[in-house]
Amino acid sequence: MAIAEMAGREKLLKFLDKSIAADATTDIIYMMCPMHLLTLQERIKELKVGQVLAILTDYDGALEDIPAWCGKTGNEFVGVLESPDYYSFYVKKLKE
Amino acid sequence: MEKIYLDHVATNPMHPEALEAMLPFLKEDFGNPLSLYPPGAKAKEAIEGARGSVASLINAKPNEIIFTASGAESNNFALRGIALALQNKGKHIIVSKVEHHSILNSARFLEKSGFAATYLPVDKSGLVDPDSVQKAITKETVLISIIHASPEVGTIEPIAEIAKIAKKNNIFFHTDAVASAGNIPVDVRELGVDALSMTAHQFYGPKGAGALYLKEGTRIVPLIYGGIQEGGRRAGTENVPAIAGMGKAAELAKRDMGKRSDYVKTLRDKLISSVLSKITNVYLTGHPEQRLPGHASFVVEYIEGEAMLLLLSAKGIYVASGSACSSKALKASPVLLSLGIPSHLAQGSVVFTLGEGTKEQEIDFLIETFPQIISRLREISPYSKGWEGTEDGTCTAKK
Numbered sequence: 001m002a003i004a005e006m007a008g009r010e011k012l013l014k015f016l017d018k019s020i021a022a023d024a025t026t027d028i029i030y031m032m033c034p035m036h037l038l039t040l041q042e043r044i045k046e047l048k049v050g051q052v053l054a055i056l057t058d059y060d061g062a063l064e065d066i067p068a069w070c071g072k073t074g075n076e077f078v079g080v081l082e083s084p085d086y087y088s089f090y091v092k093k094l095k096e
Numbered sequence: 097m098e099k100i101y102l103d104h105v106a107t108n109p110m111h112p113e114a115l116e117a118m119l120p121f122l123k124e125d126f127g128n129p130l131s132l133y134p135p136g137a138k139a140k141e142a143i144e145g146a147r148g149s150v151a152s153l154i155n156a157k158p159n160e161i162i163f164t165a166s167g168a169e170s171n172n173f174a175l176r177g178i179a180l181a182l183q184n185k186g187k188h189i190i191v192s193k194v195e196h197h198s199i200l201n202s203a204r205f206l207e208k209s210g211f212a213a214t215y216l217p218v219d220k221s222g223l224v225d226p227d228s229v230q231k232a233i234t235k236e237t238v239l240i241s242i243i244h245a246s247p248e249v250g251t252i253e254p255i256a257e258i259a260k261i262a263k264k265n266n267i268f269f270h271t272d273a274v275a276s277a278g279n280i281p282v283d284v285r286e287l288g289v290d291a292l293s294m295t296a297h298q299f300y301g302p303k304g305a306g307a308l309y310l311k312e313g314t315r316i317v318p319l320i321y322g323g324i325q326e327g328g329r330r331a332g333t334e335n336v337p338a339i340a341g342m343g344k345a346a347e348l349a350k351r352d353m354g355k356r357s358d359y360v361k362t363l364r365d366k367l368i369s370s371v372l373s374k375i376t377n378v379y380l381t382g383h384p385e386q387r388l389p390g391h392a393s394f395v396v397e398y399i400e401g402e403a404m405l406l407l408l409s410a411k412g413i414y415v416a417s418g419s420a421c422s423s424k425a426l427k428a429s430p431v432l433l434s435l436g437i438p439s440h441l442a443q444g445s446v447v448f449t450l451g452e453g454t455k456e457q458e459i460d461f462l463i464e465t466f467p468q469i470i471s472r473l474r475e476i477s478p479y480s481k482g483w484e485g486t487e488d489g490t491c492t493a494k495k
């Protein structure tokens with residue numbers, strides 16, 4: 001991967017230094033690809049515009065996929081918090 | 097000659113309605129549940145319907161049911177999947193000595209993977225003492241698994257009491273309910289269990305369909321990685337016909353459980369009292385009252401279980417001796433030995449398990465035939481004068 005591309009991805013990632021309040025949390029730790037995207041797609045439907053969904057996962061591919069999914073679907077990728085065993089991704093619903 | 101099947105704990109004939117529920121999915125409705133077109137949707141609908149029926153049988157929520165291929169898979173999945181998911185919290189598990197091999201061997205696998213395991217003893221009726229569970233708990237304990245009902249001796253364990261101890265200590269609790277679910281009331285909320293294994297062929301469903309109840313929100317490491325089936329927790333195209341059959345069998349079990357249970361219990365009690373009164377030196381194994389309704393298990397002195405099985409089979413009566421695998425391996429059952437039954441007696445194990453199709457005249461025929469078989473075998477038994485040299489576990493005939 002080109003350095004410029006990596007830098008771009010890191011910028012997209014937005015690492016957080018503390019957790020933020022979420023309106024719903026879904027725990028898919030130990031679930032592999034593509035459960036992070038399927039769950040995200042399903043759970044976001046249940047939220048209202050402006051609400052935040054937290055997804056807990058230990059799947060590394062989510063670092064690339066979740067921000068990209070947000071970009072593609074027009075939702076906001078709020079950021080990701082790294083814990084020793086898993087990541088917490090925060091996604092804000094921007095449209096129905 | 098009429099055949100008399102009295103090995104319902106090994107497996108059961110399918111209920112005709114369960115078979116009927118499977119047939120469309122073996123024929124015209126063969127779609128893959130993940131396919132987006134109508135045949136796929138039909139298969140998916142069958143799976144979700146069955147999930148609802150299985151959940152209802154044990155008072156769980158449908159999303160708490162994961163379909164597997166067998167009770168053994170459910171047990172492996174629970175033990176290994178939960179222990180691995182919790183290993184950062186601690187690396188000690190507790191099981192009993194009367195568990196099925198799918199639990200015991202999973203525990204041994206975990207021991208090889210760096211966990212410590214405690215194997216709890218049982219009393220002479222096969223009961224686990226809840227106090228012994230409390231005493232075995234350490235700071236490292238993350239998982240306790242105790243069998244609900246023993247397929248070998250029929251004893252029903254005090255699961256609700258043990259689950260309370262687990263909960264009080266914030267430890268995950270699983271029970272192997274393969275022999276009990278569908279045969280006696282099993283309510284995951286009343287029992288207070290976090291996970292429970294079951295299988296369809298124990299309640300007149302097909303082989304090849306099992307389920308694991310997993311309390312909502314539980315993390316588990318999958319045994320099988322791949323697709324998104326069962327919420328990404330158990331990959332592989334679903335066995336749609338078997339799952340549909342399991343759903344129907346669960347529905348029927350819920351409806352008919354009381355009737356089935358009362359029926360086999362009456363016959364079982366008749367069988368137990370007749371065997372104990374008509375044959376000398378025969379002992380009931382397991383708990384006298386707290387036992388599966390259709391389960392009558394004995395050890396018969398001076399005779400080997402295999403000999404009884406063969407002569408009964410020659411009369412058209414099919415029964416078991418010890419566990420199915422112990423039977424094949426010609427070994428004294430570790431479960432019987434853990435009840436404190438001496439090895440020479442454990443060799444003479446015979447297990448009769450009754451089902452809804454068992455007729456009273458079949459039990460009468462058994463009651464008439466079995467004592468004759470025992471007399472014949474004792475006449476030719478090299479052990480008829482007794483045993484000696486059993487201290488090291490080997491048995492020799494008294495001269």
